[in-house]
Amino acid sequence: YGLVGSEMCIRDRISVFVVHGIERESSVIGALYALGVKRNDLLRHYLTLPVCVTMLFSVLGTVIGYSPIGVQNQMADAYAYFSIKQMSPVYAPYILAYALVMPGVMAAIVNWFVIRGKLSRPVLSLMRKEAKEPPVRKVQIHRFGFIGTFRLRQMLRELRTGLTVVFGLFICMLITMLALDCYVMCENVNVESKRDTKFSYMYTYKYPDEKVPAHGAPGFAKSLKREMYGNNLDVTLLGITKDNPYFDAKVTKSANRVILSSAAAEKYQLGKGDKIILTDEEEERDYAFTVDGVTNYSAGLYVFMNIDSMRELFGQEDTYFNVVFSDRKLSIPSGKLYSILSRQEIEKSSEIFVNMMMNMIYTLLIVSAVIFCVVMYLMMKVMIDRSAFSISLMKVFGYRRREIRRLYLDGNFYVILLGAVICVPLAKWSMDLVYPYCIANVAIGMDLKFTPQIYIMIYGGILLCYMAVSYTHLRAHE
Secondary structure (H helix, E strand, C coil): CHHHHHHHHHHHHHHHHHHHHHHHCHHHHHHHHHCCCCHHHHHHHHHHHHHHHHHHHHHHHHHHHHCHHHHHHHCHHHHHHCCCCCCCCCCCHHHHHHHHHHHHHHHHHHHHHHHHHHCCCCHHHHHCCCCCCCHHHHCCCCCCHHHHHHHHHHHHHCHHHHHHHHHHHHHHHHHHHHHHHHHHHHHHHHHHHHHHCCCCEEEEECCCCCCCCCCEEEEEEEEEEEEECCEEEEEEEEEECCCCCCCCCCCCCCCCEEEEEHHHHHHHCCCCCCEEEEEECCCCEEEEEEEEEEECCCCCCEEEEEHHHHHHHCCCCCCCCCEEEECCCCCCCHHHEEEEEEHHHHHHHHHHHHHHHHHHHHHHHHHHHHHHHHHHHHHHHHHHHHCHHHHHHHHHCCCCHHHHHHHHCCHHHHHHHHHHHHHHHHHHHHHHHHHHHHCCCCCCCCCCCCCHHHHHHHHHHHHHHHHHHHHHHHHHCC
């Protein structure tokens, strides 16, 4: 989603630059027309540069992505934390076509329409540099004083460029939200898993005893499946007693009523009163349950029900259990157990998500900031170049640099401010809709709520980028 939007943003920026170049060279173009040069020749001339630049950087980006500092570097943490074999990059034809061919084709199509329209003007109009009168001249503005009115008219004159900046900001915010959603989800899993895990040890039996060990709380766990966005994920159906001290789930004695863990509720977007269907693939049987509520438990996809009801549902004896929870280490022969899971192991594993994703998160945030600064710098440069003659006249008439900046540059602050107010929540809403598809194969919850501090940091970062770009322009024109 972010990659497609970035390409659209880049193509739109290139078309703005090309249009600006045609307007600046319109007298030369008009003279060439008068000398017999055909429009198609000029069209090919102005198409060559943007298409070549797009193709060059698409090749460069693809090479970097397939190089050791690209995909292989991103996989380094996965190799360090998990026992997986070394995987080689896949040179799939559709990926190569998307990375190498599609950017140049789309740049050619977009710029062809834009440039063709600009080159269709009459020869005399091009030679005289007659600019099409923008409709904003007819807008009556009398309430903001001279400076306010001038700024507003200037922004309306540069509406296309301003919209390009706002659209670039939106695309950058999509990339930023992808990074922050990833960070917030992993951090929430880390914090909430530590908060919600109240037992010290979880013993999973291979050969269950007839009697629950002292200081242990029995449970009946069964692994079932539920499909989500084409991925069949493991969901643990866990039968517990009403007085189990390690879970807050208020289970009732019923064969079809369950309590969802917060992770399962977030993953499957379910709440009280909804239906959930779990599949036993070994027996090829589906089980339908009604959700009675949601309990805080983020350490995995769990569905809680009354242990007696679960025993009856799956045809087990009245005293059957295969899991024991305890607040201390129990003396159980290892031969009877599949595994022992400690609280420390859960806390350590929950921290892995944050550690593994930080490289990608930093990369996305840096790329987003760089793209936004480049877009804003180039767009502001186009605005200044278009107003260069007017700025020169104002200098002749005695206007000081600070006054010229207020008239021609400071108005962009309000464009960025308004764009940020619109783009940040819109990008957050859009990415929250898309993000579940990005982690459809990951069996964890999706708590994507931002704290107010994160929003403050986002808006502060946008303003810092604007001030840095504005300062750079001022230094360049001193």
